[in-house]
Amino acid sequence: MSALLNFFRSEHSQVAFTDVRIESRAEDILRVLGQRDLDVTAETRERIEPCRDLDVLGVWLDRAVTASRTEELFVDG
Template sequence: MADLSFYVSPLSEEIREEGQAEGRAENILIVLGARRIDVARATREKITTCRDPERLRGWLLRSAVVATAEEIFGEDAPSEQ
C-alpha cells in the first residue's frame, strides 16, 4: 500500500495554500484587466506577493466593483501610483 502521509502533512497544506493564493492573485488581475482598470506596479506587487487566501478573496470580490485597482485594499492602499 502506498504511503499517503505526504498529502496530509504540513508541507502539503502549505503547497496547496500557496497555489490557492497564486490563483486568487491571478484572478484579481484578470478581473481588473477585463474591466480595463490600470494596475500600478506597487499594486500588482502587493497582490501577487500576498499569501493570505482570505485577504485575497476579499480583494477578488472588491475587484468586481471598484473604480481603481487601489480601492480593492480599502484603507491599506499603496501610496505609489
C-alpha cells in the same frame, strides 16, 4: 494507496496547496482587473502578488468585481 493519502495529509503538501491557492487568488484578482480594463500598475502588482493572506486576497477579489478604480481594492472598511 495509503502512502499517497499520507502525502496529501502531510504538512508539506498542505503548505504546497496553500501556496498554490494564494498564487491563484492573486492571479485571479489581476485577471479580473485586466478584464474590466482597470489600470494595473506596477505598484498594484507589488501589493497583490506578495500578499500571503487568503482572507485579504478574498476581500480584494470581491472588490475587484465592482471597483471603478484599482485603488478601491485597498481601502480599509
